[in-house]
Amino acid sequence: MKEIYNIFTKSPFAQLSEHMDYVHQCVEQIQPLMDLFVNGEVDQMSAAVASIQTAENLADTVKSKIREHLPKSIFMPVSREDVLKLLHRQDNIADHCQDLSILISVRSTPVLDELKPDILSFTQKSLEATQKVKELSERTQALMETSFSGPQAEQVLALIEEIGDIETQTDRIKYDLVKKMFELESKIDPVSVVLFLKIFDAISHIADSAENVANTYRLMISK
Amino acid sequence: MFALDTPTIILIVTGIIGLYMAWNIGANDVANAMGTSVGSKALTLKQAVIIAGILEFSGAVFVGSHVADTVRKGIIDPQLFAADPMILLLGMMSALLAAAMWLQIATYFGLPVSTTHSIIGAIIGFALVSVGAAGVDWSVVSQIVMSWVVSPFMGAIIAYTVFSWIRRFILGSRDPIQATLKLAPFLVMLVMFIMTLVMVFKGLKQLHLDLSFEAAVQLGLVIGIISGFISRFIISRYIKRIDPNELKERASEAALNHVEKIFIYLQILSACFVAFAHGANDVANAIGPMAAVISIISTGTVQLAVPIPLWVLVLGGAGIVLGLATWGWRVIETIGKKITELTPTRGFAAEFGAATTIVIASKLGLPISTTHTLVGSVLGVGMARGVASLNLSMVRNILLSWFVTLPAGALLSILSFWVLKLVFV
Numbered sequence: 001m002k003e004i005y006n007i008f009t010k011s012p013f014a015q016l017s018e019h020m021d022y023v024h025q026c027v028e029q030i031q032p033l034m035d036l037f038v039n040g041e042v043d044q045m046s047a048a049v050a051s052i053q054t055a056e057n058l059a060d061t062v063k064s065k066i067r068e069h070l071p072k073s074i075f076m077p078v079s080r081e082d083v084l085k086l087l088h089r090q091d092n093i094a095d096h097c098q099d100l101s102i103l104i105s106v107r108s109t110p111v112l113d114e115l116k117p118d119i120l121s122f123t124q125k126s127l128e129a130t131q132k133v134k135e136l137s138e139r140t141q142a143l144m145e146t147s148f149s150g151p152q153a154e155q156v157l158a159l160i161e162e163i164g165d166i167e168t169q170t171d172r173i174k175y176d177l178v179k180k181m182f183e184l185e186s187k188i189d190p191v192s193v194v195l196f197l198k199i200f201d202a203i204s205h206i207a208d209s210a211e212n213v214a215n216t217y218r219l220m221i222s223k
Numbered sequence: 224m225f226a227l228d229t230p231t232i233i234l235i236v237t238g239i240i241g242l243y244m245a246w247n248i249g250a251n252d253v254a255n256a257m258g259t260s261v262g263s264k265a266l267t268l269k270q271a272v273i274i275a276g277i278l279e280f281s282g283a284v285f286v287g288s289h290v291a292d293t294v295r296k297g298i299i300d301p302q303l304f305a306a307d308p309m310i311l312l313l314g315m316m317s318a319l320l321a322a323a324m325w326l327q328i329a330t331y332f333g334l335p336v337s338t339t340h341s342i343i344g345a346i347i348g349f350a351l352v353s354v355g356a357a358g359v360d361w362s363v364v365s366q367i368v369m370s371w372v373v374s375p376f377m378g379a380i381i382a383y384t385v386f387s388w389i390r391r392f393i394l395g396s397r398d399p400i401q402a403t404l405k406l407a408p409f410l411v412m413l414v415m416f417i418m419t420l421v422m423v424f425k426g427l428k429q430l431h432l433d434l435s436f437e438a439a440v441q442l443g444l445v446i447g448i449i450s451g452f453i454s455r456f457i458i459s460r461y462i463k464r465i466d467p468n469e470l471k472e473r474a475s476e477a478a479l480n481h482v483e484k485i486f487i488y489l490q491i492l493s494a495c496f497v498a499f500a501h502g503a504n505d506v507a508n509a510i511g512p513m514a515a516v517i518s519i520i521s522t523g524t525v526q527l528a529v530p531i532p533l534w535v536l537v538l539g540g541a542g543i544v545l546g547l548a549t550w551g552w553r554v555i556e557t558i559g560k561k562i563t564e565l566t567p568t569r570g571f572a573a574e575f576g577a578a579t580t581i582v583i584a585s586k587l588g589l590p591i592s593t594t595h596t597l598v599g600s601v602l603g604v605g606m607a608r609g610v611a612s613l614n615l616s617m618v619r620n621i622l623l624s625w626f627v628t629l630p631a632g633a634l635l636s637i638l639s640f641w642v643l644k645l646v647f648v
Contacts, residue, residue: 007601008565011611073615077608142476145483145566147608150395152479 009074012083013140015066016090020137022059023090026052026097027130030206034123037104038116045105052101056094063091077147078220086216090137092209093130100202109192112184115177122173126203129166129210132159136217143221153221160214167211174204229647230520237316238538241513244323245542248338248505249279250550251330252593257555260494262565265487272552274491275498276544282502283510283540284533285422286585298343298367299350301515303358305524310353312519313647315512317639318345318632322508324639325632329624336628337592342508343367344632352637367590371625374580374591375599382576382603385410389568390607399482400465404458407489408451414492414575416447418499421582458485486567493574500581501593502540508590510539565601569609576600595621 029048036044066087070080111119139156146152181188181196188196257271266274304311322341329336343364350359389410396402420443465481514531565573577593577600584591598621605613 007598007613007617008610009612009614013611071616073619075602075605075613075615076611077605142479144611145476145479146394147390149390149608151397152476153395 010069011144012066012070012074012076013144015062015069016083016087017137017140019059019062019066019087020090020134022055022062023094023097024130024134025055026059026094027127027134027206029055030097030100030127031123033101033104034120037109038111038119040108040110042105042108045101049101049105052098056098059091059094063087077144078223082216082220082223086213086220089209089212089216090133092212093133093206096202096205096209100199100206103195103199103202107195109195112187114184115181118173118177118180122170122177122200123203125166125170125173126207126210129163129170129207132163132166133210133213135159136163136214140217148221148223156217157221160218163211163214167207170204170207174200233312233316233647234517234520237319237513237516240316240319240323241509241535241538242542242545244319244326244338244342244509245506245539246546246549247323247326247330248509249543249546249548251326251546252338252501252505257494257498260487260491260570261555265491265567268552268556271555272547274495275551275555276547278495278498279502279506279543279547280540281422282499282504283506283543284502284536286499286503286582298346298360298363299354299358300360303354308519308524309647312516313643314346314349314353314636314640315515317643318342318349318636319509319512320639320643321345321348321632321635325628325635328631329628336624337371337594338505338508339590339592340371340625340628341632342512343590344629345636346512347629348633348636349640351633352640370584370589370591371595374584374589374596375602375621377583378576378580378596378599379603379606380576381579382572382600383607385575386569386572386604386607386609389572390609393482394479394568399478400462400485403482403485404455404462407458407485408455410489410571410575411454411492412447412451414489414496415450416443417579417582418496419443419446421503421586454488457488461485483567486571490567490570490574493571493578496578497574497581497593497597500578500585502543504581504585504591505593506536506539506543509542510535513539565610569604572607572609573597573600573604576603 029052033045033048036042036048067084070083072080074080076083136156136159139152139159142152143156178197178200181193185193257266257275260266261268261271301311319342322338322345325341325345326336326338329341347359347364392406393399393402420439423439423442461484462481510531514535517532517535574597577597580596580600581591581593598617601610602613602618604610
């Protein structure tokens with residue numbers, strides 16, 4: 001009879017939140033890195049860039065572990081595809097953080113004083129979305145308790161809406177920022193313009209992937 | 224020819240084999256009922272062993288006899304052995320021995336086999352070598368096999384319904400703690416009602432306490448309602464002790480944790496229900512063949528209907544308790560550590576589904592597998608989105624065990640039969 005308890009396997013939700021922890025370690029480095037970037041202190045960045053690299057690698061390890069333990073024969077309250085999608089999208093956040101860290105550390109790019117506060121608030125908004133996603137991930141356990149229904153699910157749905165709003169706001173800030181940059185284009189060298197555009201894209205990608213993660217949760221709840 | 228000069232020896236040997244079988248059942252099977260409660264720290268290991276012992280024993284003694292009839296007489300027609308009762312006697316002994324051996328082998332290899340399947344396989348094996356395929360009542364066999372398929376489904380459906388209900392009205396409510404106070408007593412009532420009904424309605428035949436159906440329902444209702452009120456009182460006392468600061472938000476995780484804590488007690492109740500149902504269902508595997516042997520020895524002939532002596536039921540119950548005490552605690556301990564995934568609300572739903580199915584099948588005289596019914600029930604909870612992850616390859620193992628256990632039991636039974644024939648004839 002004791003053999004029947006082999007029917008239980010390791011919960012993928014616990015591992016998903018472990019993965020999220022590593023993703024968040026990448027996210028946490030972005031704000032200090034951007035502070036260094038706008039102040040032109042590229043030479044101070046190496047430690048933070050390296051720690052993003054490490055955390056991203058660890059996240060990848062957890063990702064492979066989850067995929068290994070998720071054979072087709074596993075039965076979960078949410079579809080296996082949704083779990084894999086969630087994992088992929090969480091991982092995207094870390095990837096975009098890494099991209100951003102490389103873009104800002106690869107070249108010493110002078111930042112105009114007029115643009116500094118806008119760039120920082122743009123980054124902050126984008127990171128706010130990832131902060132909320134972390135909260136979402138922490139709530140998964142409570143969702144599991146109520147089998148993805150009831151007031152817990154409603155709270156999570158509200159959080160998902162909020163993340164969507166934040167993402168919309170980052171897009172608006174980005175549009176204004178890019179516009180402002182082109183107004184000042186005579187003061188910026190063309191190479192820097194290209195790089196700035198790439199950096200802004202990377203920052204908005206972080207918010208985009210956060211929204212994608214949130215939407216995967218929505219799919220899980222509305223199943 | 225008929226070795227009545229050695230009846231005492233045969234009686235003792237049968238008693239030992241029967242006890243061995245019951246010991247095996249107690250050592251391996253019982254743990255499932257109590258493992259969850261030990262795992263959630265609701266019971267200590269010692270308490271679990273004692274409670275399981277008492278309930279297995281009462282299940283075996285009060286409800287056990289119905290299934291024994293089907294196992295013993297249903298598959299083969301005893302009249303075929305009227306001319307030579309010794310063959311039937313040895314056959315039943317070898318079936319018991321084979322089933323017990325197979326159980327131990329399977330336990331060693333970690334296969335989820337059923338005691339019921341082992342004994343049925345063994346009886347079929349003996350029938351094949353003694354009277355040939357024609358002597359086996361295949362319609363009864365197919366009916367039994369059908370019940371194996373049906374019972375996990377039924378367990379799953381009941382567990383699914385109960386858990387969906389708990390999820391919708393308790394876990395998913397605006398105020399889970401108040402909902403528990405309001406609704407949990409009804410669950411307690413339901414469990415007590417079914418248990419009483421089963422025990423009283425025909426169940427207490429052994430004590431000659433036959434009540435009519437109406438009387439049994441009434442008694443069940445009375446006991447159920449009383450238990451419901453007692454449980455409400457206990458739950459409200461528990462709720463009063465909760466720190467109100469902890470519950471500023473009514474549908475918070477803290478509230479859900481308290482609900483789970485309250486359900487620990489309901490889970491103990493459902494675990495008792497499983498132990499009781501298991502005693503009722505599985506003890507027959509050990510005592511059915513034993514009763515046949517004893518009746519042949521005492522009368523010297525094969526009779527159509529023999530009452531199972533109370534002391535045989537007691538012996539079966541005692542064997543289970545013995546197995547539980549000597550070996551079962553280890554299994555309970557292992558399981559208890561392993562299943563933190565099955566929270567009390569889930570555990571309650573799964574155990575309720577399994578126990579209800581087993582008890583109903585037991586009343587209908589169908590020998591079903593406790594193991595597989597419980598697996599079905601856990602899957603039922605899983606289908607209600609209640610379990611984080613289940614390994615469905617377990618279902619494949621169960622199907623495999625259906626295909627392996629019957630032939631293995633049959634083969635071992637044939638071997639034992641030849642050996643016993645050499646010894647006693």
